[in-house]
Amino acid sequence: MSGGRVTALGLHKQLDPLFRTPSGWGRLAATNHTDIGKRFLVTSFVFFLIGGVLAMLIRAQLATPHSGFAGPAAYNQFFTMHGTVMMFLFAIPALEGLAIYMMPKMLGARDMAFPRLGAYAYWCYLSGGSILIVAMLLGLAPDTGWFMYTPLSSQPYSPGINADVWLIGVTFVEVSSIAGAVEIAVSILKLRAPGMSLSRMPLLAWYLLVAVFMILIGFPPLVLGSVMLEIERAFGWAFFDPARGGDSILWQHLFWLFGHPEVYIIFLPAAGILSTLIPVLCRTTIVGYGWVVAAAISLGFLSFGLWVHHMFTTGIPHMGLAFFSAASTLVAVPTAIQIFAWLATMVQGRPQLRLPMLYILGFFAIFVLGGLSGVMVAVVPFNWQVHDTHFIVAHLHYVLVGGFVFPLLAGLYYWLPLVSGRRRLFRLGEVAFWLNFIGFNLTFFQMHLTGLLGMPRRVYTYPAEMGWTGLNLVSSIGGFLSAIGFALVLVDVVLQFLSGEKARRNPWNAGTLEWAGPKPPPSYNFASLPLVTGRDPLQADPDLAVRLARGEGALGRRRGERRETIGVDMVSGAAEQVVLLPGPTFLPLFAALPTGAFFLGILLKQYLLSLAGVAVALVLFLVWAWNNGQRQDEGAQDAGAGLVLPPHPEVREAPGHWGSLFTLTADASLFGSLLFGYAYLWTIAPGWPPPALLEPNSANLALGLLGVIGGWAAMRRATLAMSAGRTASVSGTLLAAAAGQIFGGVMLALVPLWLAPPPSGHAYASVTALLAAYGAFHCAVAAIMALFCWARVKRGFVSPARTLDLRVTLHWQAWAAFAGSLALLVIHGAPWVAGP
Amino acid sequence: MLGGCAAPLSTLEPGGPSARAIAVLWWVMLAGAAAITALVAVLLALAWRRRHAASTVNAARWIVGGGLLFPLGVLGVLTAAALIVGERLLPHPAPEVVTVEARAHQFWWRFTHPDLGAGRAVTATELHIPAGRDVDVRITSADVIHSFWVPQLAGKLDAVPGFENVLRIRAAAPGRYQGRCAEFCGVGHAANVFTVVAHPPEEYAATLARLRSEAAPWPANCAACHADGTGAPGLAGVSARAWPPGHPLHALSGEALRAWVRLHAGPLTEAETEQAAALLEGGR
Known part of the structure; x- marks a missing residue:
């Protein structure tokens, strides 16, 4: 730390080169959250435009009966891609982009917890999305609906590559979403300004936190379903084929286990935007902060109990439906709590009719109707009539456009001065709002009636004598009005960037930290980090921005090439560690390329390419992990503002510790879904019991258990020994941990290769093989990690104070032991119980 | 009707x-x-x-009243009514x-x-x-x-x-x-x-x-493919049928209908085509 006081400009000149993204080709090495967040947002908006063009094609086709514009083959691609693009390529990446851009600025940090992971997530998103769009341009887009119901999407009924494009492209994007979710969750929980306890956190952070945890739990069931369907399509296994003991309804369960939470994953961040904007625009504070947080969390939980309401017509017993119907209507309660909290906030404050407020009022008008029609479709008998009609099309657009797009546009106009540093010149935004609002309602309001008059979804044409003609024409006209509105928004935003006047530093008089700095924000966000004592730090101290720029907060210094930010205790917000962040690197891009090769290899059935991709990606990820950490103990050091903190590798709750646990949370959700699938097939699918069961083999079971549990026990011993300073035995014990997992993995791999019937014969054999493969894969991961630790110990990256590598590996060893044991017990136990 | x-x-x-x-x-x-x-x-x-x-507004009154009690009451009644209606169906x-x-x-x-x-x-x-x-x-x-x-x-x-x-x-x-x-x-x-x-x-x-x-006089070519169990729709009752709106045959007649027959039936004599078209048009 250089002695003496520095000026604000001097501090800027020190910090900016350290955090700035390099220019030229170096842009591809960017890891800075401001750049990655902007890339997510801009790319998602491009996909939104593509999805919008597809919507226009749909409306053009349906404008008149007997339209000759498109045939069914093309139309099926239009609506499948419209749904897929909007849900996977626009909504989720947009919310992750918002989180990645905004969270560090709002929470008082200099970057996200895992900047390289954010960059990797972006490249995966861009690649997966591109696969889908390129396929569409080649006329090979998926055409079996964004829900991909089997058996229509199965090989016999969709023999082309179209369905594979969906499975591969979407799974690739989901890998990105899950990676982003891990990064966002850890960043919100650990990388905040000192003093920002959970109860002082801005509401947007709470909402995003709930949403990303829902991603961690909700996305894996669909990843699993996609893996199963791709294996069935490519290798002839049987998961969903009723002729071979599979069940097409299992796909629907896995899809909606993801698909319903997905709706709330999209809505919650939008509600977070509203909870942030409404008090500011009404010049007051939120009414019922605690209630709002509780409502967001309970929405997160409840949304996992309703997936069956998408399946009310599949023949599930009525009492089962009644349970899901009650749960579905119950969701209206936390939604109503938020709506009334916002209404009360508006009544308490003095609302101003500025542009973001127009979109908020538009939200109220649209979303309340969408919520009410949502309660209607949760009513089972009514659902039997309107399910798969245009009534549902109207409902879901009221919820998603009202509940996501309008708040997002409110947020866009609210934060644009922050991003661009400029303010709007013309009143284009108001014109665009009215076009959007009128166009939207013209498209979708009377579409409820179109549905009640019996018009089904996903028909490319309809006869003139059905009574739907005029209604559809109005919908199409409304759709084109909306399209003009969105085009105007785009023009407005571009004009603001090009020609807007310089904005005031805090144009809305907001209290949150993103406004406590120069506009546009510098690469390092804060020249020094604030010490937070309330929910609205900027309101508590109007001079905060100047004092932070002068380096009067924490970490107001430059130490060599270290990029530093502060890590806090998750609950209390007490400063706990100095987190060292990685700088720009090409590793995320270079790791995303072989990941893409893996997915492309599967898509094109070039499995050698996939294997090569896995091998190269593995090496790069090991290099990635190797670059972490330090080889000396440093101990606690002065962090400015009276704080004395150790660097993160020497702290128990380092970001990586939680990143590992949150990744395992998603992994556990996938494993749980697999066990659900196993039990579901066994109890409900037609064509059971299978012609041949596995002969339970006690030697395979006992040796497998010995391997995986022994490996974990050795890993635990090594970790404890290192922590206690008994370093001599550690290397050997780590090798034993690796050996145990390898042995256990071989035992699991023997199940499909040697013990069980061939997996293409019956769903029983398929799901047994998949269970064994899951276990064996995790044994391999745990073994590689143990070997990695062995090398790290040898090279001095691990010490009794620096045990992060060992502790993270211990998580994965424990999971391999647990999941491997459970897989073995199920594989051998179920046939034993059911056998003769 | x-x-x-x-x-x-x-x-x-x-x-x-x-x-x-x-x-x-x-x-x-x-x-x-x-x-x-x-x-x-x-x-x-x-x-x-x-x-x-x-x-300052009374947060509890707004949120507990409007957000909690009101929807719980309405939804409770609605869910119960829906259950009873559903059971009866x-x-x-x-x-x-x-x-x-x-x-x-x-x-x-x-x-x-x-x-x-x-x-x-x-x-x-x-x-x-x-x-x-x-x-x-x-x-x-x-x-x-x-x-x-x-x-x-x-x-x-x-x-x-x-x-x-x-x-x-x-x-x-x-x-x-x-x-x-x-x-x-x-x-x-x-x-x-x-x-x-x-x-x-x-x-x-x-x-x-x-x-x-019914033993409608269909050409042999038609009857062969449309026999029950072949996977193609059977022909029983077709001659007395009005095709519903949306069905491909709903709006077809005359030469267009005969063209449709030729497209679907493979080799037919002109008389057989005429015969099949007449049967398909029968109920109108």
């Missing part, structure tokens, strides 16, 4: 007790939704009228229930009448039922998932391969009721339509007997 109906697939013009119960449910929910929308609008307007200095065992089977294909429906025993009538695209009687439709699929839906009679129920779902329908009066596949089933989904013909009970048995014994 329904030829003049403005919207033949309308859920709001019920033709039987099941559809009527759901339509009543809709009108009640619509009234409730309108009232709640008005309430929110009034509260919003209230916020904009209070231009005086900021005041189920195919509970009852005397004198007629059973029919519906088997969905890409892209047509095959209907059979197991009550008739051996030689039971098989029809495609047209289901015959007695009016004023409860009918249980046993629904399954030969290929992908479809959904059996006759909006004027009842809600829809999916046709799932490997399973059988049972839907209770009842037509209050004789007539023709339009039905269609409601679950996306591929390129032919839009045209996957059918008709339910409800006969006066006294004519029902006679109609089915006639269908069973």
Whole structure:
């Protein structure tokens, strides 16, 4: 730390080169959250435009009966891609982009917890999305609906590559979403300004936190379903084929286990935007902060109990439906709590009719109707009539456009001065709002009636004598009005960037930290980090921005090439560690390329390419992990503002510790879904019991258990020994941990290769093989990690104070032991119980 | 009877007790939704009228009252009512229930009448039922998932391969009721339509007997492919049929119909083409 006081400009000149993204080709090495967040947002908006063009094609086709514009083959691609693009390529990446851009600025940090992971997530998103769009341009887009119901999407009924494009492209994007979710969750929980306890956190952070945890739990069931369907399509296994003991309804369960939470994953961040904007625009504070947080969390939980309401017509017993119907209507309660909290906030404050407020009022008008029609479709008998009609099309657009797009546009106009540093010149935004609002309602309001008059979804044409003609024409006209509105928004935003006047530093008089700095924000966000004592730090101290720029907060210094930010205790917000962040690197891009090769290899059935991709990606990820950490103990050091903190590798709750646990949370959700699938097939699918069961083999079971549990026990011993300073035995014990997992993995791999019937014969054999493969894969991961630790110990990256590598590996060893044991017990136990 | 109906697939013009119960449910929910929308609008307007200095509102009153108690009360009543209505629509065992089977294909429906025993009538695209009687439709699929839906009679129920779902329908009066596949089933989904013909009970048995014994003079080429069990829709009753709107044959006649026959039937003599076209046009 250089002695003496520095000026604000001097501090800027020190910090900016350290955090700035390099220019030229170096842009591809960017890891800075401001750049990655902007890339997510801009790319998602491009996909939104593509999805919008597809919507226009749909409306053009349906404008008149007997339209000759498109045939069914093309139309099926239009609506499948419209749904897929909007849900996977626009909504989720947009919310992750918002989180990645905004969270560090709002929470008082200099970057996200895992900047390289954010960059990797972006490249995966861009690649997966591109696969889908390129396929569409080649006329090979998926055409079996964004829900991909089997058996229509199965090989016999969709023999082309179209369905594979969906499975591969979407799974690739989901890998990105899950990676982003891990990064966002850890960043919100650990990388905040000192003093920002959970109860002082801005509401947007709470909402995003709930949403990303829902991603961690909700996305894996669909990843699993996609893996199963791709294996069935490519290798002839049987998961969903009723002729071979599979069940097409299992796909629907896995899809909606993801698909319903997905709706709330999209809505919650939008509600977070509203909870942030409404008090500011009404010049007051939120009414019922605690209630709002509780409502967001309970929405997160409840949304996992309703997936069956998408399946009310599949023949599930009525009492089962009644349970899901009650749960579905119950969701209206936390939604109503938020709506009334916002209404009360508006009544308490003095609302101003500025542009973001127009979109908020538009939200109220649209979303309340969408919520009410949502309660209607949760009513089972009514659902039997309107399910798969245009009534549902109207409902879901009221919820998603009202509940996501309008708040997002409110947020866009609210934060644009922050991003661009400029303010709007013309009143284009108001014109665009009215076009959007009128166009939207013209498209979708009377579409409820179109549905009640019996018009089904996903028909490319309809006869003139059905009574739907005029209604559809109005919908199409409304759709084109909306399209003009969105085009105007785009023009407005571009004009603001090009020609807007310089904005005031805090144009809305907001209290949150993103406004406590120069506009546009510098690469390092804060020249020094604030010490937070309330929910609205900027309101508590109007001079905060100047004092932070002068380096009067924490970490107001430059130490060599270290990029530093502060890590806090998750609950209390007490400063706990100095987190060292990685700088720009090409590793995320270079790791995303072989990941893409893996997915492309599967898509094109070039499995050698996939294997090569896995091998190269593995090496790069090991290099990635190797670059972490330090080889000396440093101990606690002065962090400015009276704080004395150790660097993160020497702290128990380092970001990586939680990143590992949150990744395992998603992994556990996938494993749980697999066990659900196993039990579901066994109890409900037609064509059971299978012609041949596995002969339970006690030697395979006992040796497998010995391997995986022994490996974990050795890993635990090594970790404890290192922590206690008994370093001599550690290397050997780590090798034993690796050996145990390898042995256990071989035992699991023997199940499909040697013990069980061939997996293409019956769903029983398929799901047994998949269970064994899951276990064996995790044994391999745990073994590689143990070997990695062995090398790290040898090279001095691990010490009794620096045990992060060992502790993270211990998580994965424990999971391999647990999941491997459970897989073995199920594989051998179920046939034993059911056998003769 | 329904030829003049403005919207033949309308859920709001019920033709039987099941559809009527759901339509009543809709009108009640619509009234409730309108009232709640008005309430929110009034509260919003209230916020904009209070231009005086900021005041603090009673958070508990707003949130507990509006957000918790109010929806719980409304939803409790609604869920209970829905459960009772739904229970009544189920195919509970009852005397004198007629059973029919519906088997969905890409892209047509095959209907059979197991009550008739051996030689039971098989029809495609047209289901015959007695009016004023409860009918249980046993629904399954030969290929992908479809959904059996006759909006004027009842809600829809999916046709799932490997399973059988049972839907209770009842037509209050004789007539023709339009039905269609409601679950996306591929390129032919839009045209996957059918008709339910409800006969006066006294004519029902006679109609089915006639269908069973009908020996329409189809060209051999047609009859070969359309025999039952071949996967193509059967020809029984076709000569007396009016094709429903949305069906590919609904709007075809004259030369266009003969062209369609040539396209679908392979080598036919000119006389055979004429013969098939006449039969296809018969019921109009």
